[in-house]
Amino acid sequence: MDHEHLRDLFAGLPRLSIRRLFGGVGLYSDGIVFALGAFDEIWIKADVETVPLFEQAGSRRFSYQGRNRTVQLPYWSLPDSALDDPDEAQKWARLGIAASLRTPKSAPKKARSKKQP
Numbered sequence: 001m002d003h004e005h006l007r008d009l010f011a012g013l014p015r016l017s018i019r020r021l022f023g024g025v026g027l028y029s030d031g032i033v034f035a036l037g038a039f040d041e042i043w044i045k046a047d048v049e050t051v052p053l054f055e056q057a058g059s060r061r062f063s064y065q066g067r068n069r070t071v072q073l074p075y076w077s078l079p080d081s082a083l084d085d086p087d088e089a090q091k092w093a094r095l096g097i098a099a100s101l102r103t104p105k106s107a108p109k110k111a112r113s114k115k116q117p
Contacts, residue, residue, distance in 0.1 A: 006037060009089045013097075027093075034096030036062070036075050042083075043075035045096040047103060051076070053095065074099070 013029040024038030054076035062075040082088035
């Protein structure tokens with residue numbers, strides 16, 4: 001994933017950062033993850049409110065084959081119309097930011113306690 005292209009595409013977002021994540025990159029605005037760069041594509045975070053918009057735009061859901069099943073993540077491909085249009089890309093990115101903000105934060109997993117004899 002070309003970081004320079006990503007920076008150009010999402011330059012209008014506040015405090016854009018790109019970090020390594022899951023063998024690809026995570027895209028963050030103000031510390032909020034809104035997209036992934038993986039498998040030479042950009043995947044925007046979605047939720048129940050925004051999935052219909054991605055479907056209407058012809059986007060595909062991010063999935064990969066795990067050990068025993070197909071794993072789907074709540075990210076959808078950036079629509080083709082936005083791949084070279086920063087204004088359009090940032091519109092979708094803002095939807096991703098909003099979806100991230102609406103997603104409840106998961107509680108940290110409790111450490112397994114050792115069994116007492």
